Amino acid sequence: AQSVSQHNHHVILSEAASLELGCNYSYGGTVNLFWYVQYPGQHLQLLLKYFSGDPLVKGIKGFEAEFIKSKFSFNLRKPSVQWSDTAEYFCAVNAGGSYIPTFGRGTSLIVHP
Amino acid sequence: KAGVTQTPRYLIKTRGQQVTLSCSPISGHRSVSWYQQTPGQGLQFLFEYFSETQRNKGNFPGRFSGRQFSNSRSEMNVSTLELGDSALYLCASSLHSAGADTQYFGPGTRLTVL
Numbered sequence: 001a002q003s004v005s006q007h008n009h010h011v012i013l014s015e016a017a018s019l020e021l022g023c024n025y026s027y028g029g030t031v032n033l034f035w036y037v038q039y040p041g042q043h044l045q046l047l048l049k050y051f052s053g054d055p056l057v058k059g060i061k062g063f064e065a066e067f068i069k070s071k072f073s074f075n076l077r078k079p080s081v082q083w084s085d086t087a088e089y090f091c092a093v094n095a096g097g098s099y100i101p102t103f104g105r106g107t108s109l110i111v112h113p
Numbered sequence: 114k115a116g117v118t119q120t121p122r123y124l125i126k127t128r129g130q131q132v133t134l135s136c137s138p139i140s141g142h143r144s145v146s147w148y149q150q151t152p153g154q155g156l157q158f159l160f161e162y163f164s165e166t167q168r169n170k171g172n173f174p175g176r177f178s179g180r181q182f183s184n185s186r187s188e189m190n191v192s193t194l195e196l197g198d199s200a201l202y203l204c205a206s207s208l209h210s211a212g213a214d215t216q217y218f219g220p221g222t223r224l225t226v227l
Contacts, residue, residue, distance in 0.1 A: 032212065032213060043219065044205075092156075094213065099210050100158050100211065103158075
């Protein structure tokens with residue numbers, strides 16, 4: 001069965017700091033990869049996704065993620081965070097044509113102004 | 114386009130009772146998935162419905178069931194509630210597949226079991 005690991009459960013940063021959230025999965029074949037974000041009091045929403053092509057994917061609000069197949073990773077990055085980026089971030093993986101996406105346990109990000 | 118809606122938003126039940134949650138997907142979306150979100154476990158997949166058929170099921174007991182209607186609206190039922198069922202239940206819709214398409218999530222139903 002596929003699994004997804006988000007190693008950072010809680011991250012606290014100051015504004016303008018750089019961000020990298022880790023996501024690793026356990027499946028050797030074709031994968032669809034997603035990052036979702038849940039802002040306080042709001043719905044879970046898509047930040048970015050990778051299906052194929054350029055492994056560097058750009059999403060909304062200046063976020064990007066890089067798919068590194070050899071490392072089974074899909075880390076989320078942002079060069080300079082803002083207070084409004086305070087949220088919970090979830091990595092999700094769908095592997096091998098499965099209809100069931102597997103979510104990581106989430107990373108809570110707090111950005112201090 | 115209206116988003117995914119879920120009703121009710123909050124529910125308080127006692128152990129042993131049953132509950133039904135409702136989800137209306139985005140118009141045109143045929144896949145509806147349900148998730149249980151808890152602080153300790155994150156998002157756990159319950160099941161997915163497509164064209165009124167359960168296409169996939171997660172690792173939850175049979176007390177958790179669902180159905181989908183011809184207009185793609187979906188309901189989830191939990192019978193014989195236990196304290197551990199307290200959670201945020203999220204519904205997500207997608208065009209064809211929870212695994213291959215972007216999922217659009219609703220606000221969730223917060224279930225508290227006393």
